[in-house]
Amino acid sequence: MEARKTPNWKTYLVFAFSTLIFLVLYLTPVESFAPFPVSLIQLLRAFFLMSALYILFEKLFPMEIYTKILLGLLLGALAGIIFQADIVEIKPVGTAFIRLIRMIIIPLVFASLLVGTASLGDPKKMGRIGIKTLVYYLAYTAFAILIGLVLANLIKPGTGLSGQAQAELLQNFGGELEAKVSGLAGQANTIDILLNIIPTNIFEGLTNSILLQIIFFAIFTGIALALMPGEKARPVLAFFESINEAMIRIVHMAIKIAPYGVFALIAAVVGSFGMEILLSLFKYTLVTIAGMIILNFTYPPVVKFFSGMSPMVFMKGIREPQLIAFSTSSSSATLPVTIEACTKKLGVPLKIAGFVLPIGATVNMNGTALYQGVSAVFIAQVYGIPLSIGDQLMIVLTATLASIGAPGAPMAGIMMLVIVLEQVGIPSEGIALLLGVERILDMFRTTLNITGDASAAVVIAASENELNPPNK
Numbered sequence: 285m286e287a288r289k290t291p292n293w294k295t296y297l298v299f300a301f302s303t304l305i306f307l308v309l310y311l312t313p314v315e316s317f318a319p320f321p322v323s324l325i326q327l328l329r330a331f332f333l334m335s336a337l338y339i340l341f342e343k344l345f346p347m348e349i350y351t352k353i354l355l356g357l358l359l360g361a362l363a364g365i366i367f368q369a370d371i372v373e374i375k376p377v378g379t380a381f382i383r384l385i386r387m388i389i390i391p392l393v394f395a396s397l398l399v400g401t402a403s404l405g406d407p408k409k410m411g412r413i414g415i416k417t418l419v420y421y422l423a424y425t426a427f428a429i430l431i432g433l434v435l436a437n438l439i440k441p442g443t444g445l446s447g448q449a450q451a452e453l454l455q456n457f458g459g460e461l462e463a464k465v466s467g468l469a470g471q472a473n474t475i476d477i478l479l480n481i482i483p484t485n486i487f488e489g490l491t492n493s494i495l496l497q498i499i500f501f502a503i504f505t506g507i508a509l510a511l512m513p514g515e516k517a518r519p520v521l522a523f524f525e526s527i528n529e530a531m532i533r534i535v536h537m538a539i540k541i542a543p544y545g546v547f548a549l550i551a552a553v554v555g556s557f558g559m560e561i562l563l564s565l566f567k568y569t570l571v572t573i574a575g576m577i578i579l580n581f582t583y584p585p586v587v588k589f590f591s592g593m594s595p596m597v598f599m600k601g602i603r604e605p606q607l608i609a610f611s612t613s614s615s616s617a618t619l620p621v622t623i624e625a626c627t628k629k630l631g632v633p634l635k636i637a638g639f640v641l642p643i644g645a646t647v648n649m650n651g652t653a654l655y656q657g658v659s660a661v662f663i664a665q666v667y668g669i670p671l672s673i674g675d676q677l678m679i680v681l682t683a684t685l686a687s688i689g690a691p692g693a694p695m696a697g698i699m700m701l702v703i704v705l706e707q708v709g710i711p712s713e714g715i716a717l718l719l720g721v722e723r724i725l726d727m728f729r730t731t732l733n734i735t736g737d738a739s740a741a742v743v744i745a746a747s748e749n750e751l752n753p754p755n756k
């Protein structure tokens with residue numbers, strides 16, 4: 285990390301100057317600046333407000349990115365309460381941030397799924413263990429999403445906004461309702477929906493962001509590449525590996541500006557709709573965490589049922605990777621500790637742990653999937669968009685695929701949430717609401733993700749009669 289420079293008096297001066305100017309400009313009615321045009325005043329005050337925020341975050345108190353995002357949320361809410369509808373003019377900063385994220389989704393999903401599938405190797409050679417692993421992973425992921433959907437539908441954390449507020453919110457923040465309506469019109473019945481996953485022209489899928497088609501094509505291409513002789517597949521794989529890497533770098537860049545995007549979007553939302561929306565956000569966070577706690581308690585009985593291992597032994601054995609996952613928010617970074625715990629404490633042979641766990645770190649994300657289920661329903665509730673059973677099934681399908689496509693890295697889940705939202709036509713700007721609580725939810729998600737991986741390692745080892753726990 286760069287050595288921290290102590291800010292000098294000039295920085296304080298510029299900060300004080302920017303703060304003063306934006307306060308004066310916001311607190312004085314715009315008309316009193318005539319003959320200067322209103323739009324010029326709006327532009328100036330937004331500029332000084334963002335400059336003050338920039339100096340505060342980057343120069344005066346350099347802090348960890350997640351702290352900045354959380355502070356962006358709090359200060360944004362505060363600005364919304366103080367300046368009300370006037371603050372809406374800074375929304376373009378937030379919109380730019382969301383567009384930046386959306387820009388990378390398609391290449392990111394395509395490249396990471398293609399590379400991920402190809403790295404699983406020849407499906408024929410993957411054999412029995414591979415099939416069992418995938419079935420366990422997919423089934424548990426779908427189950428986790430169901431827990432999320434049930435909770436969000438029962439508790440309804442996103443309702444409570446008046447009908448008029450929802451209509452306005454949708455008009456101001458949701459550019460995609462039309463897409464939803466036209467999408468639904470085109471998807472008459474279940475057979476058509478399923479058939480429509482197979483693209484007839486992949487470029488049509490790519491240009492129209494039909495993500496399930498893109499995912500389908502990427503998986504098939506990945507399998508085909510795995511079946512080809514190494515030297516023939518290598519150039520294409522290397523190309524997509526590089527694209528994947530480049531997109532992940534753009535994600536990191538986007539995250540750097542997230543605090544400002546979050547500030548702008550939250551300020552605009554709270555400025556127009558008041559505090560009710562924050563109360564909903566609080567409820568949403570509690571519901572998501574409750575869901576993850578429930579999910580956590582499903583693993584010991586499942587492990588006991590399939591392997592006979594005592595719940596105590598399992599929970600104690602995975603305590604260490606759970607703690608690392610909680611503190612790093614990265615399944616991939618936790619992987620070595622997960623392997624160590626499964627082999628040393630739970631008695632999974634290395635040949636099984638070494639296969640099941642690395643795949644699990646990117647493919648199996650139960651916590652992420654649950655989170656996506658709750659989040660999609662929550663955002664739809666906030667916007668007042670009704671979700672049919674078909675929409676919810678679509679969420680199960682896309683969230684399962686999205687959690688497979690997500691790399692085991694911090695904030696991957698929220699990026700992939702955009703896919704889920706777009707697929708069912710929920711405005712993806714909605715993720716702005718969630719960014720402020722992203723860090724804490726990511727910590728929980730990752731913990732659950734690696735617990736799911738470890739449970740698979742134990743269950744699969746037991747099914748192969750190869751489990752040797754130190755004390756069952």
Ligand code: ASP
Nearest residue numbers: 614615652692693696697
């Ligand atoms: N951070 C999570 C993981 O590494 C992925 C996510 O963002 O949900 O498992």
